[in-house]
Amino acid sequence: MPKSLLLISRQAPWSGPSAREALDIVLAGGAFDLPIGLLFLDDGVLQLLTAQDARAVQQKDLSANLQALPLFGVEQLFVCADSAAERGVAPDTLALDDVNVLDAAQIAALIDRYDQVITL
Structure with a gap:
């Protein structure tokens, strides 16, 4: 059985x-049926805001990668309540x-459930 990854x-x-590398790793793991979870912590919660304009900073938009997570079998998605609150991000948005x-x-407890943990 493959080891789980958070x-x-x-x-x-x-x-x-x-942020892009984290999503790429998760999508690749999901493509290979690795038991994988993704936790958005600290400024990472800002990745989950809607209506971001990547062109303003000459970057590629991450929203397509986020929307593809379920298609790759990545369904264990988590966000830190404290990080979201500190940055004014309401969980329902x-x-x-x-x-x-x-x-x-x-x-x-979540971190303890996974065999491997990578922080980016």
Whole structure:
């Protein structure tokens, strides 16, 4: 049985390549049926905002990658409630519908459930 992987995405969508790399890793893992989860933490929650204009910073839009997650079997999506609140992101306004909002204790338990954890 393949080991499970939790990827923690902590970077804002346009602060560098980390947000895109995190999504690429998750999509690749999902394509190979790896048990995989994605946690948006810290500025990573900003990736989930709707109506972002990537052209303003001459970047490629990440929304297509986010929408493709379920198509690749990536259904374990999580967002940190504290990170979202600190950045004024209401959980009901996220670009993805099936995101589980977790508090700090739930995040600690989540991390313990996975065999491997990568933070970007």
